[in-house]
Amino acid sequence: MAGAAYGQLNLEESPSWGSRSVDCFEKLEQIGEGTYGQVYMAREIKTGEIVALKKIRMDNEKEGFPITAIREIKILKKLQHENVIKLKEIVTSPGPEVDEHGKSGGHKYKGSIYMVFEYMDHDLTGLADRPGLRFTIPQIKCYMKQLLTGLHYCHVNQVLHRDIKGSNLLIDNEGNLKLADFGLARSYSSDHKGNLTNRVITLWYRPPELLLGATKYGPSVDMWSVGCIFAELLHGKPILTGKNEPEQLNKIFELCGSPDEVNWPGVSRTPWYNKFKPSRQMKRRVREVFRHFDRNALELLEKMLTLDPSQRISAKDALDAEYFWTDPLPCDPKSLPKYESSHEFQTKKKRQQQRQNEEQAKRQKLQHPQQHARLPPVQQPGQAQAHSQVWAGGHNHPMGNSGQAPLAAGGPTHHQFGKPRGPPGGPNRYPPGGNPNPGVGGYYPDRSTGQGGVGFSGGQYPPQARAPSASGPRGSSAGYGVGPPNYSQNVPYGGSGAGGRGPNVAGNRNPPYNWQQQ
Amino acid sequence: MATDFWTSTHYKQLLDQEEVDVVHQLDKDRGITLEDFKLIKLHMTNYIARLAQNVKVRQRVVATAVTYMRRAYTRRSMTEYDPRLVAPTCLYLASKAEESTVQARLLVFYIKKLHSDDKYRYEIKDILEMEMKILEALNYYLVVFHPYRALSQLLQDAGMSDATQMTWGLINDSYKMDLILIYPPHSIALACIYVASMLKDKDNTAWFEQLRVDMNMVEKVATEILDFYDNHKTITDEKVNAAMQKLSTRT
Numbered sequence: 001m002a003g004a005a006y007g008q009l010n011l012e013e014s015p016s017w018g019s020r021s022v023d024c025f026e027k028l029e030q031i032g033e034g035t036y037g038q039v040y041m042a043r044e045i046k047t048g049e050i051v052a053l054k055k056i057r058m059d060n061e062k063e064g065f066p067i068t069a070i071r072e073i074k075i076l077k078k079l080q081h082e083n084v085i086k087l088k089e090i091v092t093s094p095g096p097e098v099d100e101h102g103k104s105g106g107h108k109y110k111g112s113i114y115m116v117f118e119y120m121d122h123d124l125t126g127l128a129d130r131p132g133l134r135f136t137i138p139q140i141k142c143y144m145k146q147l148l149t150g151l152h153y154c155h156v157n158q159v160l161h162r163d164i165k166g167s168n169l170l171i172d173n174e175g176n177l178k179l180a181d182f183g184l185a186r187s188y189s190s191d192h193k194g195n196l197t198n199r200v201i202t203l204w205y206r207p208p209e210l211l212l213g214a215t216k217y218g219p220s221v222d223m224w225s226v227g228c229i230f231a232e233l234l235h236g237k238p239i240l241t242g243k244n245e246p247e248q249l250n251k252i253f254e255l256c257g258s259p260d261e262v263n264w265p266g267v268s269r270t271p272w273y274n275k276f277k278p279s280r281q282m283k284r285r286v287r288e289v290f291r292h293f294d295r296n297a298l299e300l301l302e303k304m305l306t307l308d309p310s311q312r313i314s315a316k317d318a319l320d321a322e323y324f325w326t327d328p329l330p331c332d333p334k335s336l337p338k339y340e341s342s343h344e345f346q347t348k349k350k351r352q353q354q355r356q357n358e359e360q361a362k363r364q365k366l367q368h369p370q371q372h373a374r375l376p377p378v379q380q381p382g383q384a385q386a387h388s389q390v391w392a393g394g395h396n397h398p399m400g401n402s403g404q405a406p407l408a409a410g411g412p413t414h415h416q417f418g419k420p421r422g423p424p425g426g427p428n429r430y431p432p433g434g435n436p437n438p439g440v441g442g443y444y445p446d447r448s449t450g451q452g453g454v455g456f457s458g459g460q461y462p463p464q465a466r467a468p469s470a471s472g473p474r475g476s477s478a479g480y481g482v483g484p485p486n487y488s489q490n491v492p493y494g495g496s497g498a499g500g501r502g503p504n505v506a507g508n509r510n511p512p513y514n515w516q517q518q
Numbered sequence: 519m520a521t522d523f524w525t526s527t528h529y530k531q532l533l534d535q536e537e538v539d540v541v542h543q544l545d546k547d548r549g550i551t552l553e554d555f556k557l558i559k560l561h562m563t564n565y566i567a568r569l570a571q572n573v574k575v576r577q578r579v580v581a582t583a584v585t586y587m588r589r590a591y592t593r594r595s596m597t598e599y600d601p602r603l604v605a606p607t608c609l610y611l612a613s614k615a616e617e618s619t620v621q622a623r624l625l626v627f628y629i630k631k632l633h634s635d636d637k638y639r640y641e642i643k644d645i646l647e648m649e650m651k652i653l654e655a656l657n658y659y660l661v662v663f664h665p666y667r668a669l670s671q672l673l674q675d676a677g678m679s680d681a682t683q684m685t686w687g688l689i690n691d692s693y694k695m696d697l698i699l700i701y702p703p704h705s706i707a708l709a710c711i712y713v714a715s716m717l718k719d720k721d722n723t724a725w726f727e728q729l730r731v732d733m734n735m736v737e738k739v740a741t742e743i744l745d746f747y748d749n750h751k752t753i754t755d756e757k758v759n760a761a762m763q764k765l766s767t768r769t
Contacts, residue, residue: 019654063622064646065653067614074615074660077527090658092650113650157522186617194617 022093022114025053031343041119051088052120056113065113072182073115075159083150085170085180088116117180121173125166126342128233133339140233141330143169145319146177147226152315154179155219161185162200164225166232167344175333188218201225203248204238208259209309211249213271220309223318227304234293234301249276256307257284264308296323523702527659531699533592538696542595550596554761558596560694561758562587562605565632567690569609572628573620577690578664583612584693585662590655592699596765599651602638607648615660622646662698665689665707672711676725678718685714688743695746701739705732709739716740 025042028050032039037055044051056069076087093112124143127133135143147169154161161168162184170180184200195215201207207224209217231239240255242248253259258278259267267273286302293301300321303313313321324330523529541555550558563584570580586608590599606625613620622642629638666689673679688710692698697706708731715722726733 019657063619064610064649065614067619070611070614070660073658077659078661080525092654 019090019092022053022091022112024091025051025116027053050119052117053091054115054117056115058113068183069113069115071186075182075185075187076115079154079157079159079182081150081153082176083146083178084153085120085178086118088118090115120170120178120180121341122171122339123167123180123343124169124171124177124229125344127171127339128166129344130339130342134236135233136328136331138328138331139336141324141328142175142333142336143171143177143233144226144230145324145330146333147179147229148315148319150177150179151219151222151226152319154185155222155315158187158189159185160188160196160217160219161222163202163205164222164229165202165205166229169229173338175331175336177333203245204228204241206248207309208249208252208256208307209270211245211252212267212273212276214309215271217309219314220312223304223312223315224309226315226318227301230297230304231290231301234297235290246276250278252307253278253282255285255289256305258282259307264311267308296321296326299323523663523704526661526663528661528663529702531589531659532702533699535696535700538588538592538699540592542591542597544595544597548597548764550761550764554764555591555596556696557753557758557761558601558765559588559591559696560753561762562601563694565602565605566609568632569606569625569628572631573609573613573624575609575613575618575620576616578666579609579612579616579618581664581666581690581693581698582616582662583609585698586612586652586656586660588696588699590652594651594655599648599655600765603640603644603648604652606640607645607652610645611649611652611660663703664698665692665703665710667707668704669707672707676711676715676722678711678714678720678722681711681714681718681720684717685710688713691746692743694750695742697739697742701735705735705739708736709743712736712740713743 024046025044027040027042029041030038031041031052032054037057039055040053042051042053043049056066058065073087073090076085080086091114093114128135147164151161151164159182161179161182163181164179168179168181170178172178186196188196196217198210198213198215198217201210201221205225205228207221210221228238228240240248240251242251257263258281261268268277286305287298290298290301300313300318300323303321304318306312539552539555541550541552545555566583566587567580570577570583583605587601587604590604590608591601606629610620610622610625622645625645626640626642629640633639666686669685669689670679670682673682673685678685685707689707692706692710701709708726708729711722712726726736
C-alpha cells in the first residue's frame with residue numbers, strides 16, 4: 001500500500017522513526033464531527049482491524065500543532081486503563097503538499113494528522129436513544145460502575161476530563177464502557193496555582209461552580225456530570241436542559257435548591273454569584289423530583305448533585321456506595337446484549353429519517369397496517385425481541401435493523417469523538433412528548449398511530465411488568481403534560497417523531513416533571 | 519504532569535549510554551565526531567536556556583525542551599534536522615506541553631535578537647514545520663519527568679535544605695549531558711544531592727543508605743556529573759565553533 005514508505009514503523013511500543021501514513025487505513029464512513037475535525041470509521045488494510053480515525057485540523061496553523069491536541073495526546077499516552085479509550089497511534093497524511101516547495105513551500109502537514117483509536121460500537125447517548133431500548137437496572141449499574149472506575153483512574157492520575165457526557169462514553173459490544181474525547185481534559189495538581197478556564201463541560205452537564213465563574217476547581221466538576229448522567233439513565237432523559245448559562249444555573253437551583261453560605265460555604269465569593277444568585281429562596285427537590293428512584297440510587301445521586309464541590313462525592317467513594325453493592329447487582333459487561341452500532345449522530349439521523357417518512361405517510365394517508373408493512377425502521381417485532389433480550393441479558397441482536405441501513409451512509413454526525421456543543425441539539429433532542437398516557441410506559445407505544453401507546457399493549461412485552469411501577473398515580477396530572485420521558489420518541493410516524501430517548505427501566509415510572517418545565 | 523514514573527513512557531523509553539552516543543551516518547559523513555555531537559547538543563542546550571530566559575518560561579519548560587532535543591537526536595541526524603532550528607522548536611513545543619505557551623512570533627523575535635548570524639535565522643513557518651517533524655521523531659511521547667520534582671522533599675529529609683540552590687543548579691547543569699535520557703529522574707536528583715554533599719563536605723552516607731535505592735547507579739551518575747565539570751573546563755568557543763562549522767550551511 002502507499003504506506004510502505006511510512007508504514008514499517010510505529011507498530012508497537014518501540015519508539016518509531018516516523019508515523020505511518022493514513023493510507024494504511026481505508027476510511028469506511030464518517031461517524032462524527034468535532035471542533036477539531038471529523039471522525040471516521042476505518043479499516044486497517046493490513047490487518048482488517050476496524051478503528052476510529054480522528055482528524056486533527058491544522059488549518060489554523062498560526063500556532064502550529066493545536067495545544068488541545070497536545071493535551072489530548074499527552075493525556076491519552078499516559079492513561080492506560082480498560083475504561084479509557086486507547087489511542088493506538090498517530091498517523092499522518094502525506095498529502096500533495098509534501099515537500100513540494102521545500103522549506104519555503106506550504107505546510108507539509110496541512111489538515112492531515114489523525115489520531116487512531118480503537119473502534120467502539122456505541123456511545124451511551126446513541127444507545128440510550130435507540131427507539132424502544134431501555135436499560136435494565138443491572139445494566140445501568142454496570143455502566144455507572146465502569147464510568148466511575150475510569151474516572152477514578154483519571155483523577156488518581158490527576159487528569160480532569162472536563163467533558164463527561166453520554167456521547168463521550170463509548171460502549172463496545174462486550175459491554176465495556178470507556179471514557180473518550182479528552183480534547184478538553186487537563187492535568188491538574190491540587191497545588192496548582194494557576195487558573196483554569198470555566199468554559200468547559202457541555203452546558204447540561206456543567207456544575208454550578210463553573211457556571212458561577214470558578215477558575216480553581218478539581219475532580220468534583222466531573223462528578224457533577226456523572227450525577228447528571230446517572231439521573232438521566234434512570235429518568236430516561238436529560239435532567240437539566242438549560243438553553244443558556246443563566247437558565248442552566250436556574251434549573252440547577254430549582255432542582256438542588258439555592259446555594260447559600262450554609263449549604264455551600266464560600267459560594268458568595270464566587271465571581272458571578274451576585275450576578276446569578278436566585279432572587280428567591282428555593283428548596284432542594286432532588287428527592288421529590290426523583291422519588292421514583294430506588295433508595296440507594298437516590299442517596300448516591302444526592303451526593304453527586306451536591307452544590308458545594310468540596311462536599312460532592314468523589315469517584316472513589318461513589319464506587320463504595322451501597323447502590324453498587326445491593327441487589328440487583330451490576331451485571332457482568334459481557335452478559336449485556338449486543339446491539340448494532342449506534343452513535344448519537346446516527347440515532348439523530350435516524351430520527352430525521354423517521355420524520356421524513358412520517359410526513360410522507362401523512363401525505364399519503366396510509367393506513368396503519370400498510371404503514372407497518374412499509375416502514376421497517378423501528379418496528380415492534382424487532383424491538384420486542386431486543387427488549388426481551390435486554391431483560392434476559394441476551395445476546396447479539398441487531399436492533400432497528402432496517403432503520404439502521406440508511407445510516408450507514410454516514411453524513412453529518414454528532415458523535416462521541418466530537419466536541420461538545422453547548423446544549424447539543426438541545427430542545428429538539430428530547431422533545432416533550434405531550435403524550436397523555438403515562439402509564440403505558442414507553443414500551444411499544446403504537447408508533448403507527450402516534451397517539452399514545454394504547455394500541456401497543458398487544459406487544460410481546462408484557463406491559464404490566466411496568467405498569468405497577470409506573471407512578472402514574474403519584475404524579476400530578478399536571479406533571480404529565482411533559483409526557484413520559486420514555487416514549488413519545490418511538491413514534492416513527494406519529495407524534496413528534498423527534499426525540500428518541502429510549503426508555504429505561506426506571507423511566508417507566510413516570511415522574512411528574514413539571515418542575516422542569518417551570 | 520504528575521503520575522507514576524514507573525508506568526510512564528518516559529521510563530519505558532530510557533536508553534543505554536551506547537544508544538545515545540550514536541552519531542548518525544549522515545552526520546559522520548560531514549566529519550562530525552561523537553565529541554562534536556555532544557558539544558553541539560551542549561551548545562544547543564545553552565541556546566535553549568538563553569531563549570527561555572528571554573521569553574520567560576519556567577525552568578521546567580527548558581528541561582522538557584532539552585529532553586525533546588536530545589531525544590530527537592537519538593533518532594534523527596543533525597544534517598537533516600538543523601540544531602539551530604530544532605532547539606527553538608523544542609522550546610516552542612515544550613512550552614505548549616508544559617502549559618506555558620510561548621507564541622512562535624515572540625520566539626522568532628528573540629532568535630533574531632540573540633543571533634545576527636544568518637544560520638540561526640528561522641521564521642515562524644520553519645518552526646511550525648519543524649514542530650511536526652519533532653512530534654513525529656518523539657512519536658508523540660511528550661510527557662517528561664524531571665529530577666526537580668522530589669528535590670525539596672529529599673533535601674529536607676536529608677537535612678540539606680541550605681543546599682537547595684546549589685543542588686538546583688547541579689540539576690540544571692545535568693541537562694547539558696544526556697543523563698535525562700538514560701537514568702530515572704530520581705537517580706539524577708539523588709546524584710546531585712550526593713555531589714552537593716561532597717562539595718559541602720557533608721557526610722550523608724547514613725541518609726543515602728536508609729533510602730534503599732541503587733547506590734551504584736547514584737554514584738555512577740554523580741561521577742559522570744563530576745567528570746563533566748572537569749571536562750567542561752576544556753571546552754572552548756573554538757571547539758564549539760569548529761563543531762558547528764561542520765554542520766552544513768542551511769540547505
